Amino acid sequence: MSVRKTASPNTNAILLMHCPDQPGIIAVVTDFINVNGGNILYLDQHVDKEERIFFMRVEWDLTHFIIPHDKISDYFATLYAQKYAMSFNLYFDNYKPRMAIFVSKMSHCLYDMLARYTAGEWNVEIPLIISNHPDLENVARRFDIPYHVISINKENKEQQEAVELELLRKNKIDFIVLARYMQIISPEFIEKYPNKIINIHHSFLPAFMGAKPYHAAFERGVKLIGATSHYVTTELDAGPIIEQDIVRISHKDSVDTLVYKGQDLEKIVLSRAVEKHIDRKILVYKNKTVVFN
Amino acid sequence: MSVRKTASPNTNAILLMHCPDQPGIIAVVTDFINVNGGNILYLDQHVDKEERIFFMRVEWDLTHFIIPHDKISDYFATLYAQKYAMSFNLYFDNYKPRMAIFVSKMSHCLYDMLARYTAGEWNVEIPLIISNHPDLENVARRFDIPYHVISINKENKEQQEAVELELLRKNKIDFIVLARYMQIISPEFIEKYPNKIINIHHSFLPAFMGAKPYHAAFERGVKLIGATSHYVTTELDAGPIIEQDIVRISHKDSVDTLVYKGQDLEKIVLSRAVEKHIDRKILVYKNKTVVFN
């Protein structure tokens, strides 16, 4: 949840970490924060019993923290990460992550995200929108966000993706949201943004992977349709799932009504996933996510 | 919904039919009932626009119906079914359909159905339970229902299924419910009960078909698990879907907790499907169901 603090001038630190499970990790980390003057605001932890991995997200107020912000990561790495074989990331909530949106022709997910962004609900910057079609330029213009049309076909894919990557680099983009972007991204591109590209697929994965899931759902005669947001990996529709939801349908529905009903699912499921990502609440391990709330 | 009438001594007729769509079918059928003194209690219809097929379920009170019960089917066939190329079934609600339950080792679906049956919620008779294991005999005994252990392996399958079929015949079984029966039924058996064998599969089909769907769901890292009740066809887990539902899970769940959480889904989804079948509310057409409510 990304309810923006308006009054508080404080900066918080957010630590996401995982390591082989062993007794005492929580005590060690909370002790590090406490003895250095940090005030823990949230602590969530999870143990994957099968993999024997410990996951934690801890957020603390830095007001009276005695270690300078730019030294915390070093200190933590030196004192603990090596000793406990931790992988960790440290974030500060006074930095707004920078997000690019990729779209094609459907506007519902784009509108939903821009409405939240404009209302100040998300701690994020959206410096640009990229599309392989000009159709949604009018939406971008309504919200005063630069819209780049970069059409892609089999022949020009490599060079056009190079154009996109240059745009992302120039705009210092931290992560990318594919908001019903109907174009497969190359492995080379994906590997530059590992666990940093969020896609919305219009089915309850792993059912109906690939193209035209609503047609496939109609054919199969299912009684529920779904949507799935996930990080993009090089294997199509097979990346770590962040969020899923479904809506009940019936024999009365046609493919058209499935498409239409699915849109509300898609936009809500995608926005929930993007929000979790912005709020640094997702850990990825072996193609699965730990999503704290 | 199968709320049994206790006071009413009246018999109702239920007509399930489908035919190529054309103007005036509703008028023709309702007119037939009205002019012969029937009082329509429920009428549900559906047009499959893609297949151009008209489906209808109509239920009427026979108290003042002037055609004798055993002649209605003949009259309707002669007067309308041929003319409009209708497929139809006629039922009377004073007949209790006879249902056999097949189980293996898990009791949750069995208990859920027997509790409803014993409480008088379902207009059905359950003359026997068949299992490939002795484990649930104690459950059957609690409810005074004969329990037949018919163990099956690759070698004896044909002859053991013959034993089962003979038991079903003797008990005048109308339809079969596989309540987590962990044994694949032969095509020859299935073809004797077309759209009359209801199975519960512990996933949101078509995801995770086949064995161990909870393990597969855990591996994939989905955020929902599901259950699907469907009619059994000769293609495994691919028959017409009657009902589906899901429950939300998270990274905190293990395979064990998925199995456990799934049990509540399975029993409710299966019982809903069985109830719809008992109440003659399901029409099957080309591997899909029309389920009226």
Place this chain on the structure above:
Amino acid sequence: MSVRKTASPNTNAILLMHCPDQPGIIAVVTDFINVNGGNILYLDQHVDKEERIFFMRVEWDLTHFIIPHDKISDYFATLYAQKYAMSFNLYFDNYKPRMAIFVSKMSHCLYDMLARYTAGEWNVEIPLIISNHPDLENVARRFDIPYHVISINKENKEQQEAVELELLRKNKIDFIVLARYMQIISPEFIEKYPNKIINIHHSFLPAFMGAKPYHAAFERGVKLIGATSHYVTTELDAGPIIEQDIVRISHKDSVDTLVYKGQDLEKIVLSRAVEKHIDRKILVYKNKTVVFN
């Protein structure tokens, strides 16, 4: 569902009616349509057994209908409505109903509706937005819709509502949507738009009527929060309910997160209700709705 037909140049008629239940009504109405050359596209009916009232919605293609459009209502009234004591409304889907939106300071419902409107999903015109605050003028401007600030307090309520009513009259408004409009409308105003003002209340009514329902929900410690769209009547939050939905919460939620999570519910529940209204799928009888799908 409001999937707009793009190709079809045909006009459809939609009849919404209710009358005391009696045998043969369906046959009478469908016969009227058939014999005059209409092709029935959808027919939904419902009998309220307790009130003994028959409800029907029937939609038919007028292409070959031999009664002129502007005479259908007269003919139907003369031939049937009187005889069967029917109340009915007749609509043509080539007319776009005209909708006014009232807002205060929160933008989520407004954005959700304008996104659907702009994408052409709804068969409606939105000629104006009225607010008691200037805050959302920027949203209206993004979508090029006139925004009228009409501030209201106890002293000026009567005259300000007169200004509003005049604006609605000039703009030929058919119905009004209160999209989190935080101002109670006078009975005199409401009575001018009977069952034509749709409100969204941020609770699962009848729980938490009145002000600050999320605070009340938090205080009570509920495990679900809800939203309810309903027609506005002179009794506060007590009008006919059109649609409701809920989302699961937990002890981890604060009032702030309830408010935030509730927003997604509110916008979806309100938009579903508005869509049903636009598509002429709602019948109101004795403070309850029949909503066809």
Place this chain on the structure above:
Amino acid sequence: MSVRKTASPNTNAILLMHCPDQPGIIAVVTDFINVNGGNILYLDQHVDKEERIFFMRVEWDLTHFIIPHDKISDYFATLYAQKYAMSFNLYFDNYKPRMAIFVSKMSHCLYDMLARYTAGEWNVEIPLIISNHPDLENVARRFDIPYHVISINKENKEQQEAVELELLRKNKIDFIVLARYMQIISPEFIEKYPNKIINIHHSFLPAFMGAKPYHAAFERGVKLIGATSHYVTTELDAGPIIEQDIVRISHKDSVDTLVYKGQDLEKIVLSRAVEKHIDRKILVYKNKTVVFN
């Protein structure tokens, strides 16, 4: 979730505690467990920011714990509880809590719980069932559980409740489940089992408190019905809510079908709450619950 360990011979300790929030509590408690040789299996914590209360549930393996089981509580009280103003309860999972079920005439909740109990899903003993009606004696007999009919009216209430309390005492009952028990329990009785009587109410509280909630829901025309499990307090239907859920209904439903559809909700919602109680996952504070999962 109450998946019973079959293989493990180990005993676990479960500590439920709350205290005024202050830095370092987690570190203090986990340190206590770690230095004494305990292996933490689960740790869940929650801070109520409004009340400034810290809640925690921690479960650890006692295999190598150096403090004897019967001393842990004393030590913890002496070393920490006083210092941090903690309220706490300590449980051992090798003790099966003893549960009494109170019923009236409806069997669905009773069957659901007994099916789970008989299948070994719950770590609980059910030594007796008490009812104000003889109707469900046959259910109790099926499961070989003593069934006591104690009819209650205005005149005999005090003495009959004395009989019940004596039965509970003799059977060393730890907590009571009201499984659609249609009788109001006296404040004197309730105060003997604070937060130890679980009720199921057939509405989404606080909507439709008191008698006949389905009739009230039907009258109001809601589009969802619900069920709520809660601890019983002396204020009717106003105790701390443990679990709620809803099911979608429509204008097609009658009071009878609401009652029927509600039964599946009631049994699942009640069983979930009972399970959380058995598994020591519920903390109560100021008429609200913290329910860990």
